Amino acid sequence: MKAPGTALRWLAAAIVLANGCFPALWILATSFKSEVELTARPITYWPRDPVIANYVAAFRDQPLPTYLLNSAAVALLSMALSLTIASLAAYAIARLELPRRRLVLTGIVAVSMFPLVTLMVPLFDIMRGLGLLNTYWALVFPYAVLSLPVCTLVLVSFFQEIPRDLENAAMIDGCTRVGALFRVVVPLAAPGVFTAGTLAFVNSWDEFLLALSMNSAVAYRTLPVGIQMYQGEFSFPWPTISAALVIGMVPVVIVILLFQERVVSGLTAGGLKG
Amino acid sequence: MRRLARALAIAMALGSTGTAQAAEPVQLHAYVGGQQRPDIMRELFAEYMAAHPGVKVTLEVGAASSDLHQKYLNMVLTAKDPTLDVFLIDIVRPAQFAAAGWAEPLDRYLGAERESFMSRFLPGYVAADTIGGHVIALPALADALFLYYRKDLLDRYGAPVPATWEELARTARRIQAGEHDPQLQGVSFQGKAVEGAVCTFLLPYWSLGGEIIRDGRLSFDRAKAEAGLGMWLGLVRDGVAKANISEVATDDTRKEFQAGKVIFAVAWGYAWNHFQQDADSQVAGKVGVARLPAMPGGESVSCMGGWNWAVSAFSRHKPEAVELVRWMARPEVSRELAVRGSFHPAQAAVYEDPQVRQAVPWFHDALPVVASARARPVTAVYKQVSDAIRINTNTVLAGVKTPSEALDEIEQRIARALRR
Amino acid sequence: MSRRLRDRILDPPEHVLAWALLAPALLLVLAVVAWPVARLFANSVMDVRLSQGLPVRFVGLDNYAAVLADPLFWRSVRNTMVIVIATVPGALVVGLALALLANLPFRTRGPIRLALLLPWATPLAFTGLIFAWFFHSEYGLVNDLLARVGAGPRIWFNSPGLTLAAICMATIWKTSSFMALILLAGLQTIPASLYEAAEVDGASRWTQFREITLPMLVPSMLVALIFRTLTAIQSFDIPVSMPGPGEETATLAMYIQQQAVDYLDLGYGSALAVFMFALSMAITSVYLRYVRGGGR
Numbered sequence: 001m002k003a004p005g006t007a008l009r010w011l012a013a014a015i016v017l018a019n020g021c022f023p024a025l026w027i028l029a030t031s032f033k034s035e036v037e038l039t040a041r042p043i044t045y046w047p048r049d050p051v052i053a054n055y056v057a058a059f060r061d062q063p064l065p066t067y068l069l070n071s072a073a074v075a076l077l078s079m080a081l082s083l084t085i086a087s088l089a090a091y092a093i094a095r096l097e098l099p100r101r102r103l104v105l106t107g108i109v110a111v112s113m114f115p116l117v118t119l120m121v122p123l124f125d126i127m128r129g130l131g132l133l134n135t136y137w138a139l140v141f142p143y144a145v146l147s148l149p150v151c152t153l154v155l156v157s158f159f160q161e162i163p164r165d166l167e168n169a170a171m172i173d174g175c176t177r178v179g180a181l182f183r184v185v186v187p188l189a190a191p192g193v194f195t196a197g198t199l200a201f202v203n204s205w206d207e208f209l210l211a212l213s214m215n216s217a218v219a220y221r222t223l224p225v226g227i228q229m230y231q232g233e234f235s236f237p238w239p240t241i242s243a244a245l246v247i248g249m250v251p252v253v254i255v256i257l258l259f260q261e262r263v264v265s266g267l268t269a270g271g272l273k274g
Numbered sequence: 275m276r277r278l279a280r281a282l283a284i285a286m287a288l289g290s291t292g293t294a295q296a297a298e299p300v301q302l303h304a305y306v307g308g309q310q311r312p313d314i315m316r317e318l319f320a321e322y323m324a325a326h327p328g329v330k331v332t333l334e335v336g337a338a339s340s341d342l343h344q345k346y347l348n349m350v351l352t353a354k355d356p357t358l359d360v361f362l363i364d365i366v367r368p369a370q371f372a373a374a375g376w377a378e379p380l381d382r383y384l385g386a387e388r389e390s391f392m393s394r395f396l397p398g399y400v401a402a403d404t405i406g407g408h409v410i411a412l413p414a415l416a417d418a419l420f421l422y423y424r425k426d427l428l429d430r431y432g433a434p435v436p437a438t439w440e441e442l443a444r445t446a447r448r449i450q451a452g453e454h455d456p457q458l459q460g461v462s463f464q465g466k467a468v469e470g471a472v473c474t475f476l477l478p479y480w481s482l483g484g485e486i487i488r489d490g491r492l493s494f495d496r497a498k499a500e501a502g503l504g505m506w507l508g509l510v511r512d513g514v515a516k517a518n519i520s521e522v523a524t525d526d527t528r529k530e531f532q533a534g535k536v537i538f539a540v541a542w543g544y545a546w547n548h549f550q551q552d553a554d555s556q557v558a559g560k561v562g563v564a565r566l567p568a569m570p571g572g573e574s575v576s577c578m579g580g581w582n583w584a585v586s587a588f589s590r591h592k593p594e595a596v597e598l599v600r601w602m603a604r605p606e607v608s609r610e611l612a613v614r615g616s617f618h619p620a621q622a623a624v625y626e627d628p629q630v631r632q633a634v635p636w637f638h639d640a641l642p643v644v645a646s647a648r649a650r651p652v653t654a655v656y657k658q659v660s661d662a663i664r665i666n667t668n669t670v671l672a673g674v675k676t677p678s679e680a681l682d683e684i685e686q687r688i689a690r691a692l693r694r
Numbered sequence: 695m696s697r698r699l700r701d702r703i704l705d706p707p708e709h710v711l712a713w714a715l716l717a718p719a720l721l722l723v724l725a726v727v728a729w730p731v732a733r734l735f736a737n738s739v740m741d742v743r744l745s746q747g748l749p750v751r752f753v754g755l756d757n758y759a760a761v762l763a764d765p766l767f768w769r770s771v772r773n774t775m776v777i778v779i780a781t782v783p784g785a786l787v788v789g790l791a792l793a794l795l796a797n798l799p800f801r802t803r804g805p806i807r808l809a810l811l812l813p814w815a816t817p818l819a820f821t822g823l824i825f826a827w828f829f830h831s832e833y834g835l836v837n838d839l840l841a842r843v844g845a846g847p848r849i850w851f852n853s854p855g856l857t858l859a860a861i862c863m864a865t866i867w868k869t870s871s872f873m874a875l876i877l878l879a880g881l882q883t884i885p886a887s888l889y890e891a892a893e894v895d896g897a898s899r900w901t902q903f904r905e906i907t908l909p910m911l912v913p914s915m916l917v918a919l920i921f922r923t924l925t926a927i928q929s930f931d932i933p934v935s936m937p938g939p940g941e942e943t944a945t946l947a948m949y950i951q952q953q954a955v956d957y958l959d960l961g962y963g964s965a966l967a968v969f970m971f972a973l974s975m976a977i978t979s980v981y982l983r984y985v986r987g988g989g990r
Contacts, residue, residue, distance in 0.1 A: 012795050013806060019788075019867065020809030023816060023824050026835075036533070036554045043838050085718045092715035097708040104716065106982055109920065111727055113974035115928045117951045118967035119730035121960070125353050126729060145726045148719060150921045154876065157913040161883050177711060191879040198875060206818040208931070213349045216336065224819045232309055232338045235525045238827070245820060252815040253808070260807055260875075345955060352745070352958065374745035374958075467940060518831045518849045520939065654746045657956050661941075669940035672852040691957075694748070 024249070031055065031242035038238055054243035058230075061240065063218065064247055067226035070215070072251060074136050074222060075204040078143035082151050082200040083193065085144070090155035091181050095164075105156075112149045116142075117209060124213050138214040139222070143207060147200035154199065158192025159185055194259045201259075205252055223248045299330045300594045305347070305361040308338030310415065310581060311615040318610065322601055329594055340364050340469065351376040351586070359589040360598055362581045363411060365402055365649065366656045371584060372405040373654030378585040379408035383596045394605065399620045402649040403582055410584060412603040413620030415611065417579030418647040419473055420640065422531060422539040422549070425562040427453075436538075437574070439478065439505055439567045446514045446537050460514030462530055463506070463540040466523040467668035472650060472660050473577035475667040477540075478502030481572035486651040486659065492688050496681055503670050503677040505569065510671065520672035532557060540566065542579055543618050546636060563639050565646065578647035580620060612637065618644055658691035737964035745958035757965035767966065769942070770949040771973075773858065777933070777945065778926040778977075780862040781869065785922055786915070788866055789873025796874065797881045814871035822935025825864035826851075829936070857938030864932050869925070873918045880914025881907070912984075920981045927974050946970055 030038070032050040058064055092098055093105060123142060124133075132138040166188065167180045175183060186193060208224040215221055221229075227248065230241050306315050312335045319331040336343050344367070350358060351374070363371060371377040384391050392400050392409065399413040423435065427449050436442035446460025464470030476486075484498040509515040516522075522530075524542065531539040532549055534556035539545070549561045565574045583599040585592060601607070605627075608619040613633040618640060624630060625641045651659050666680035675683075741753045761767050796810050816824070828834045829850040837847040850856045884907065892902045930947040937943065944952075950970065954963025 009798065012791075016792055016795050016806055017809045020812045020871075023821070023828075023867070024812040026828075027816075027824065034554075038833065043833055043835060045835070081722075085722060088715040089719035092712040096712035096715070098712040098716075099709060102982070106979070108719065108723070109924075109978060109982065110971075110975065111723055112921065112924045113971045113978070114727070114731060114734070115930070115947050115950060115967060115970060117930070117947065118734055118954055118964065119727065120955070121349070121352055122730035122733040123726070124349050126726075128353050128355055141722070141726050145722055148723065150917070152719070153917045153920065154879075157917050158879075158883070160913065178715075191882045195875055195879040199872070202814055208819045212337075212342070212346065216334070216346060218335070224817050227817070228339075228342065228819070229308060229337060232525075236823075241820075245817065248817065249812075249815045253811060256811045256815060257807065260811065348745075348955065348958060370745060373747040375747065376745075467937060518852070520852055521831060521849070655957070661952070661956075665940040669942065672849075672939035674852065674854070674939040674942060 027242045027245050027249075030238055031246050033239050035237065035239055054239040055247070057237075057240045058243040058247060062226055062229055062244070064226065064244060066219065067221055067223045068248060068251060070136070070220055071205055071223040071248075074139045074143065075201045077136060078140045078147065078204045079197055079200040081140060081144040082147040083197055086148055086151035086155055086196060087181070087186060087193070089148075090152050090159055091185065093152070094156045094159035095167075105153075108152055109149045111145060116146070116207075120209060120213060123210070127214055132214075134215050134217040134220045136220070139204075139207075139211060142210055143204040144200075146207075147203045150199050150203075151196040154192055154196045155189065158189040162188050198256055198259045201255060202252065299328055300591050302329060302331045302359045302591060302595055302598060303334060303357055304331055304598070305334045305336055305358045307336050307340070307343045307362065307581075310362055311611075311617075314611060314615050318602065318607055322598060325601075326597070329598070331598065334358070347376075351588070354588050356586070356588045356590050358586050359591055359595040360583060360585055362414060363584050365399070365578055365580045365582060366652075366660070368403050368410040368582065368584070369405050369652045370654045370656055372408065372410045376584075376587055377410045378587045378589065378592055378596070379410060380412065380585065380596060380599075381407075381409045383593070383600075384409065391600075394621050394623065396620055396622055396645055398578055398645070398647055398649060399580065399582075402578065402652060405652070411582035412584075412599050413580065414583050414602060414608075415581040416618040416620040416644055417543045418576040418618070418640075418644045419477070419540055419542060419566060419579070420545075420576070420643055421564045421566045422541055422545060423562045423564060424537050424557065424560055426560040427537055428562070435562065435564045436567050439509075439569060442538055442567050443509060443512060443514050447512065449537055450513070457535050459516050459530065459536045461509060461538040461540070462515070462522060462527040462536045463519070464522060464524055464527065465506075465515075465519035465668060465671040466521055466526075467664045468523050469660060469664065470524045471664035471667045474506065474540075475499075475502065475663050476577060476648075476650065477566060477575065478505050478569045478572075480575045480648055481569040483572065486688070487653050487692070490653075490692065492685065492692060494681075494685055494688075499681055499684075500677045501569065503667070503680070506671065507677070520668055543616075543640065547616050563636060563643075565643050574646065576643050576647040578649045580618070653692075655691040659688050662687035662691070734964045734967055737960045738968050740961050742960040742964075743958065744960075753961070757961050758968075760962065761965050761969060766941075766944075766949065767946075767969075770944050770946045773933075773943050774927060774929060774946045776858055777862060777865065777929050778923060780858075781865045781926050782919065782923050784862065784866040785869040785873045786919065788870035789918070790877055790911075792870055792874035793877035793881060796878055810871055810874055812871075813868050814875070816868070818868065818931045819935075821864060821868045822861075822932040825860060825867075825932070826936045829860045851936070851938050854938050854942040857936065857943045861929075861933050861936050861943065864936065865926070865929065868932070869922060873922060876914050876918040877911060880911045884910045916981055916984055920978055923977055923981070924974055927970065927977070946973075 029046055031054050032052070033047040034049070034051055037044055037048060089108065093101060098104065127133050127138040162185055166184050170180045170184045171177065206224065211222040211225045227241060227244050230237055230244060304319065306312050312333060316333050319333060323329060323331055336346055344364065347361065368377070381388055388409070395413050396416065399416065403409060403411045403413060428435065428445070431449050431452060433445045433448065436445050442461060450458055450460055464474050479499050479502040482498040482501060484495040485493055487493060510517060510519055527536070527539050527541050528545040528548060530536050531541070531545070532552060532555050546561070546563070549555055550558050566576050568574045583602055585595045585599060589595050605621055605624050608621050608624045609627050609630055611617040612619050612624060612630045616634055618637065619625060622641070622645070625637055630637060650656070653659060662684045666675065666684050669675040670677055670680045738757055739752060739754055741748070741751050744750070792810050796806050829836050831837055831847060831849040841847055848856060850860055888906050889902060892906060897905070928947045929945045930951065933943060933945045934948055946966070947970070950963055950966045953959045953966060
């Protein structure tokens with residue numbers, strides 16, 4: 001697509017930057033403010049007297065590195081599980097002769113139609129019965145199931161775009177269908193795979209309610225739950241919480257950026273483009 | 275002093291090895307919210323363990339907000355999980371815990387001592403913790419809503435501490451007119467739809483003698499309720515309270531008073547230390563504490579707050595757990611919590627203790643308020659009642675509903691909640 | 695192992711392989727979700743209020759009837775549909791714009807991509823709280839900015855309409871990244887050759903967009919729309935942190951959470967959830983008709 005005029009481009013870019021960064025910049029600015037400045041009138045945007053006390057407090061009041069580690073572990077594990085299972089299922093749906101395909105697809109998507117809150121009490125019961133409470137697995141399995149529908153559908157739409165000839169060529173060369181899946185289809189559908197992966201990762205990272213119930217022990221707490229802990233019965237220390245948020249967002253941003261590169265840089269040398 | 279006490283305790287424990295068991299220590303898990311000074315609790319448990327070598331107490335710290343604290347307990351207890359043995363519950367919860375069968379009734383363990391044991395606590399708290407004749411929980415921390423006021427401003431204008439809301443409004447308007455500060459609020463109270471808004475609704479209503487539930491049925495007095503809501507609306511209309519009062523939550527009141535922008539504040543006990551000790555406080559040394567004003571022809575009442583020890587009905591070590599909560603309910607422990615954590619005691623005698631008088635002198639003025647505090651409706655469906663009241667109080671203060679419409683919804687929702 | 699047997703295992707007939715590949719997904723779903731969902735439907739036809747010490751009893755369709763007669767339920771459905779109707783197309787449009795921008799051969803691509811991702815990286819639980827602070831009538835920057843351009847300050851959360859507007863803005867902000875990401879990936883699969891050919895044919899940029907980009911984005915758009923819609927129907931985290939007056943702006947998910955988790959009225963809460971499921975099913979079945987399956 002031919003690029004629009006430069007001026008328009010820069011304007012558009014400015015809007016995108018403002019839109020995306022504004023709340024994040026606000027969090028960053030707030031993390032350097034003192035509590036009193038928040039309720040000053042007129043309101044200030046940049047901190048008048050920046051302090052780093054909030055970052056100190058963020059680390060001191062809660063074991064932030066532990067929370068980050070737990071969130072990362074749970075997110076990565078559930079992402080891996082989701083992607084693997086979704087790839088297999090998506091291939092079956094996109095490529096193979098499957099009786100009642102529409103039903104299967106609807107069934108998988110239907111999983112997303114139940115708000116998590118309604119499944120929570122029995123799910124807690126199950127995990128408790130299996131003795132999995134306060135372990136990573138209590139969250140990894142539910143999160144993997146939660147992301148399964150969206151990952152599957154994304155992969156289905158990508159697998160469909162890939163011409164069959166490529167797989168057939170691989171199979172003529174002696175590959176099995178499953179082998180073709182992992183050696184030909186998945187690499188070609190890389191943008192889709194990384195997209196699905198990012199979706200699964202962020203879904204897990206964001207989840208709060210289940211994490212609160214299943215992993216209440218400090219050693220296994222995830223980040224959203226951990227950050228809620230800064231909140232007092234009556235108080236909501238924005239500066240400290242902002243500092244914790246900044247620290248908590250850095251890994252996610254890095255992961256997404258890395259994955260994003262793979263999505264956009266197009267690993268599809270030859271196969272699809274032109 | 276503490277070390278001496280601990281040494282004595284250890285000595286006593288060593289001296290009483292006659293009954294020591296050779297078996298593994300009993301593991302008890304206690305659950306406390308982040309706001310209840312888990313650090314102090316840990317020290318107290320350490321003292322307990324020193325005095326009771328056969329028992330090990332581990333403390334689990336939960337969310338600081340009462341709501342999240344309760345959500346977690348809801349989940350765990352619905353699943354009949356035996357991991358928690360002992361927990362602190364909010365003063366409004368015992369009825370729900372009793373109905374759900376989550377708390378182990380303690381009367382059996384208190385036996386003949388029950389009367390004398392319970393008589394040391396303030397009557398209001400005993401009533402809130404005794405459901406259907408059973409002692410469900412033991413009071414640990416007390417609290418009440420106080421009227422904080424700017425002593426310096428009242429002195430400057432020669433105004434006495436108001437005894438009625440009308441007086442308060444007049445005094446506030448006079449001071450506001452004199453100070454020429456457009457940001458100075460006459461009174462700050464909770465208008466946001468948080469739990470505090472339940473108290474906002476109840477204070478004038480109770481003052482006039484209204485009640486909510488009697489014998490498991492809705493016993494609502496609309497006229498009194500309308501008068502109460504009308505009183506708050508009047509304050510907003512006359513500029514005594516700020517126009518966006520519906521955005522003010524519990525801590526906002528505290529922060530704004532602390533910044534010197536408020537003459538009268540309706541707030542809980544925790545605010546005092548902030549006013550006097552915070553580095554950025556504009557009101558240190560200028561704060562007075564009084565009973566809340568009354569409605570015309572009514573009496574002064576306050577709203578009860580606080581936390582209580584309960585034993586899980588699913589605990590595998592009930593006798594030991596009950597021992598623990600009995601120990602924690604002793605006056606000595608209450609005194610430690612008052613001195614170290616500025617928590618109001620639930621036992622009248624502790625207020626007179628010299629250590630307490632020295633550490634927190636204002637507790638002396640606080641006692642009448644705490645003793646006169648009333649418990650919010652004691653019912654298994656408290657959450658539903660609370661939601662009905664706080665939500666509708668907020669819509670009235672936001673100007674979205676008339677008091678009449680709001681009261682309709684309150685009645686409807688509570689009636690549905692009480693259905694059998 | 696004989697060659698024939700090995701072949702049968704490694705290269706089975708299509709439909710056998712299909713089910714074998716689906717098996718892990720189905721097993722996982724069954725293990726994690728089947729029992730809770732079964733409990734949900736079972737509870738919906740019973741009166742389950744254990745936390746009030748009431749016995750469990752079968753009540754048939756009473757819960758469903760109560761739901762239909764409940765004005766609070768209808769209010770929550772109205773609020774939810776407002777959010778769905780505003781934020782699904784809203785996020786699509788904004789997301790598409792963002793994706794197109796991020797796809798352009800910019801020299802300074804990095805910041806653009808970062809700006810795209812930051813809304814996504816902001817934890818959902820805090821997005822609502824942040825925007826609630828922005829819209830605070832005294833300390834929020836929205837009123838501050840409005841004052842600077844001469845417009846009067848408003849008490850946003852005193853009005854259900856304004857509150858919903860604020861909620862939709864926050865939701866679109868947060869979810870446009872999600873849409874953009876899926877659409878961006880979709881844009882990558884459009885062969886450059888198609889555009890080149892169109893250029894040669896003298897087609898304008900707008901025509902290229904309409905005739906090439908949009909049609910080829912349809913599969914990605916469908917996926918994005920399905921899940922954006924499902925999430926919108928289940929809106930919880932943002933509306934719960936940006937409460938309007940009372941519960942005037944409560945969504946269906948918030949109502950369900952209140953009944954099922956706070957009140958532990960599992961019978962009624964489950965019936966509400968079944969309604970939400972039915973609503974989700976109805977809306978997405980329209981979309982699913984357009985998702986092609988199988989080989990071509």
